[in-house]
Amino acid sequence: MQARGTGVRTEPVSRPNPFDLLATAVVLLDSSGKVAFMNGAAENLLGVSAAQFEGQSLALLAGDGQAIEGLLQECQQRLFSVKRQQLIFNLAGRAATALDITVSVLEEPGLLASVELREIDAYQRIDREERQAALMQLNQSLLRNLGHEIKNPLGGIRGAAQLLETELPTRSLREYTQVIVKESDRLLSLVDQMLTPVRRSMSREAVNIHEVLERVRRLVLSEFPTGLTIVRDYDTSLPEILGDLEQLIQLVLNVVRNAAQAMDGQGSIWLKTRATRQVTLHRQRYGLALSMSIRDNGPGIPKSLRDEIFYPLVSGNPKGHGLGLTIAQTIVHQHGGVIDCRSESQPAYLSGVQGSALPQANDIGTEFTIVLPIGEPIKPVLSKETF
Numbered sequence: 481m482q483a484r485g486t487g488v489r490t491e492p493v494s495r496p497n498p499f500d501l502l503a504t505a506v507v508l509l510d511s512s513g514k515v516a517f518m519n520g521a522a523e524n525l526l527g528v529s530a531a532q533f534e535g536q537s538l539a540l541l542a543g544d545g546q547a548i549e550g551l552l553q554e555c556q557q558r559l560f561s562v563k564r565q566q567l568i569f570n571l572a573g574r575a576a577t578a579l580d581i582t583v584s585v586l587e588e589p590g591l592l593a594s595v596e597l598r599e600i601d602a603y604q605r606i607d608r609e610e611r612q613a614a615l616m617q618l619n620q621s622l623l624r625n626l627g628h629e630i631k632n633p634l635g636g637i638r639g640a641a642q643l644l645e646t647e648l649p650t651r652s653l654r655e656y657t658q659v660i661v662k663e664s665d666r667l668l669s670l671v672d673q674m675l676t677p678v679r680r681s682m683s684r685e686a687v688n689i690h691e692v693l694e695r696v697r698r699l700v701l702s703e704f705p706t707g708l709t710i711v712r713d714y715d716t717s718l719p720e721i722l723g724d725l726e727q728l729i730q731l732v733l734n735v736v737r738n739a740a741q742a743m744d745g746q747g748s749i750w751l752k753t754r755a756t757r758q759v760t761l762h763r764q765r766y767g768l769a770l771s772m773s774i775r776d777n778g779p780g781i782p783k784s785l786r787d788e789i790f791y792p793l794v795s796g797n798p799k800g801h802g803l804g805l806t807i808a809q810t811i812v813h814q815h816g817g818v819i820d821c822r823s824e825s826q827p828a829y830l831s832g833v834q835g836s837a838l839p840q841a842n843d844i845g846t847e848f849t850i851v852l853p854i855g856e857p858i859k860p861v862l863s864k865e866t867f
Contacts, residue, residue, distance in 0.1 A: 514535050543569060547567055552592070563583045567579060582595070634668055687722070687723045687728055689728070692725070693772075696736050704740050708749070727815075734804035734807055734808045737804070742778040754771045755770065766853045766854065766855065769853050770852045779845060815853075817851050
C-alpha cells in the first residue's frame with residue numbers, strides 16, 4: 481500500500497485479534513468440527529500451537545474422544561444452542577485434567593461452534609483472589625485503627641513509667657519501671673512494623689527481580705550459614721518489572737526467612753522465576769507477568785492455619801509475631817499481583833536434598849507462588865477483523 485502524496489510504501493497496521501485479549505481459552509471449530517482457530521489462552525492451557533493444531537480434531541486431546549465427537553454430532557444436528565460439560569483432557573506436560581467446557585453453536589458461515597475451556601479450579605482461584613483483596617482491605621483498616629488505639633495509651637504508659645522512675649528511691653524498684661519502658665518500646669516497634677506497608681507511599685522504578693532474589697539469598701544464608709541450601713532456578717530472559725525495590729526485597733525476605741525459620745535453618749529452599757502469558761490479575765488482563773515460586777521442604781503449615789496464614793498476628797512459629805506474611809500480601813497487592821500458598825503438613829521427603837538441583841515431586845513442604853504484572857494492562861482493541 482502506498483501513502484498518498486508521499487511516494488512511500490507502507491504496510492497495513494496489524495491489529496490484535498480480539499480473542500487473544502480474552503482470559504478464557506477459546507477454540508473455534510469449522511463446519512466439519514475441526515479446529516479453525518484457538519486464542520493464546522487456549523494454546524497455553526492445552527499446551528499446543530494453534531498453527532500446528534489447525535485442522536485437527538479437539539478429540540485428540542480429550543481423555544474420552546467419543547464424548548467430544550458426540551458433542552460435535554449434536555452441534556451439527558442443532559440439538560442445542562449452548563451446552564456445558566466437564567471432560568478430561570490430556571494436557572501437555574501435565575496429568576489428565578478435568579476441564580469445564582462450554583460449547584456454543586455458531587451461525588457464522590464456515591463455523592460450527594465455539595468451545596470455551598476452563599480449569600475447574602479457575603473459579604476457585606478467582607474467588608480466592610477476590611477474598612484476598614477484600615481481606616487485605618480489611619487488614620489495612622484494622623491495622624490503622626488498631627495502631628491508633630494502641631500507640632496513644634502506650635505513649636502515656638511509657639511516659640508515666642519514666643516519671644515514676646525518677647521518684648523511686650531504690651534501684652531494685654526502678655528495674656520494674658525499666659521493664660515497663662522496654663516492653664512499651666517493643667509494642668510500639670511491633671505496631672510500626674504492622675503499619676509500615678500501609679502508610680508508606682510506593683515508588684515505582686525498573687527492578688530486576690533476580691537482583692532482589694540474590695540480595696535476599698545472601699542475607700538469609702548469612703543468618704543460617706550451616707545446614708541451609710538455597711537453590712536458584714531463574715529465567716534470566718525476564719524483563720524488569722515496575723515496582724518499589726525496598727518493598728520487593730521486604731516481600732521476598734519475609735517469605736524466605738519464614739521458610740528458613742520453619743526448618744530451623746536445616747533444609748532446602750528453591751527460588752524459581754518464570755514468565756507467564758495472558759494473565760488476569762484483579763480483573764486486569766496482562767500480556768506478560770512474572771511468576772515467582774519460593775518453595776521449601778520443611779514441616780509445612782498446620783492444616784488449621786492454612787486458611788488464616790495471611791491474617792495479622794497469626795503464626796505457626798511460637799517465636800513469631802505473625803506479621804511477615806500479612807506484610808508480604810499487602811506488598812504484593814500494592815504491586816497489582818497475587819500471592820498463593822500450598823503446603824503439606826507431613827511431606828514424605830524432608831532431608832538429604834541439599835545437593836539436589838531441583839525439588840522432587842514429594843519434596844513439597846510449603847510453596848508460595850507470587851505473580852506480578854510486567855508492563856501495563858492490555859486495553860481491548862475493537863475491530864471488525866476476527867481472524
